[in-house]
Amino acid sequence: MSDEKGLEKPPAGRFILPSLAISRLNIAPPAVLTALLLVDIAFSFGISVGVAGQIRTVSAIAAVVSALLMSVLSIRFNHKSLLLVGLAFFTISALGCGLASDFNSMVVSYSLTGLGAAMVTAMTNTLVAEYFPLQKRAGAMGWVAASGAMIYAIGAPVVSLISGFGGWRMAFLGFVLTLSLFSLLLAFTGLPSTSRNPQSGTGRETYLGGFKEIFSNRSAVACLVGPTLSATAWQALLLYSASFLRQRFLLPTSLVSLNSMAAASSYTIGSLVSGRFVNKLGRKPLTVLASLLAGLFIMSYMNIPNLWVALVVNYIACLFAGIRYTAATSLTLEQAPAFRGTMMSLYSAADSIGASIGAGIGGLVLLLYNYELLSVSLGAMGIIASILLYLLAIDPTKTSTMK
Numbered sequence: 001m002s003d004e005k006g007l008e009k010p011p012a013g014r015f016i017l018p019s020l021a022i023s024r025l026n027i028a029p030p031a032v033l034t035a036l037l038l039v040d041i042a043f044s045f046g047i048s049v050g051v052a053g054q055i056r057t058v059s060a061i062a063a064v065v066s067a068l069l070m071s072v073l074s075i076r077f078n079h080k081s082l083l084l085v086g087l088a089f090f091t092i093s094a095l096g097c098g099l100a101s102d103f104n105s106m107v108v109s110y111s112l113t114g115l116g117a118a119m120v121t122a123m124t125n126t127l128v129a130e131y132f133p134l135q136k137r138a139g140a141m142g143w144v145a146a147s148g149a150m151i152y153a154i155g156a157p158v159v160s161l162i163s164g165f166g167g168w169r170m171a172f173l174g175f176v177l178t179l180s181l182f183s184l185l186l187a188f189t190g191l192p193s194t195s196r197n198p199q200s201g202t203g204r205e206t207y208l209g210g211f212k213e214i215f216s217n218r219s220a221v222a223c224l225v226g227p228t229l230s231a232t233a234w235q236a237l238l239l240y241s242a243s244f245l246r247q248r249f250l251l252p253t254s255l256v257s258l259n260s261m262a263a264a265s266s267y268t269i270g271s272l273v274s275g276r277f278v279n280k281l282g283r284k285p286l287t288v289l290a291s292l293l294a295g296l297f298i299m300s301y302m303n304i305p306n307l308w309v310a311l312v313v314n315y316i317a318c319l320f321a322g323i324r325y326t327a328a329t330s331l332t333l334e335q336a337p338a339f340r341g342t343m344m345s346l347y348s349a350a351d352s353i354g355a356s357i358g359a360g361i362g363g364l365v366l367l368l369y370n371y372e373l374l375s376v377s378l379g380a381m382g383i384i385a386s387i388l389l390y391l392l393a394i395d396p397t398k399t400s401t402m403k
Helices: 016-025 028-045 054-076 079-098 103-131 134-190 207-215 218-238 241-248 253-281 283-301 307-333 337-368 371-392
Strands: none
Touching (some): 016 103, 016 134, 028 134, 054 207, 079 134, 134 253, 134 307, 218 283, 283 371, 307 337
16 A cells, blocks of 8 residues: 555654544534434424434435535645534534524535535545554544534533523523644644655646546445445434434433433444444454444344333344444545545545435425334435445455455
């Protein structure tokens, strides 16, 4: 791999991994807030939960557009600078959501989280590869991926507490805005700029060259399509689980926030375990198995009439979802070493497309049918993803042992 030269160890700086992790963590607070308080947001604007959930759909569409632009911009611009711009979008979005006067302005403001999420996701993944050598990447990726889940454990009770005093608007201004500003400052001061852009160059290393290399690679394409389907399945838990518990089992917001903490902890454990064992078990086998099991448990979750059993299934689904994300990201990161910025931007686009599809299908199924069918229809996508990756994906770092 040509881009490995000169990068056998991270650049000097103790705050590289914390800065990357907290930058990634910054993506989660808007999702935490909308998942926990979607019912309240809908009531505030006089709309249904299904309609309110479409703010996530619009945000995901914006993320797709942003990620596609990033696949080009990442070739020519410094990756740290692009990360900072993405974090700035979160700051502007939090302020706009907290001050939104109607649902339309809420949609516009919240859509900025999609722009920021695509940039932050792609650049944190890419910078992991630039700062860390191959054998340390999976571990670093595990921490970066886990950080987004950690904020659910911390953020859910904080959001619940703040909203209890000042409503969902105060939660945006007091929690999301504050954290986004902190993330921006830490990334600015804690991340060294890379000496060169691994994708810059002339001739073959051009915009079209990068896309051609990726889309002519069957494995790389599978690593984009598979995670799209898995992200679709994940929306059943990420977006609709809290509303399901509040409406089906009549749980108060305070108890739902505690459940979010437990679910986030399960996802975090999964991410960290995956980061530790990716090198031992293999990126592909771990991705395939975790995708399959996550899909099966998501399908079961909302079809279980007993609250306690349903919660256990939810936590298991989150555990395998965390394992899947870290393993799949590690697998995708190695597909096109010469064009990592482009590959990870397309990966971010794939994730956003999956989130958009999941939010859209979930909202439609909820409006027309019920939570039970929502769980089945989205969870099935995870199973399809595992089959696709098993048949088509290859781990370039272990080609001798791969199918």
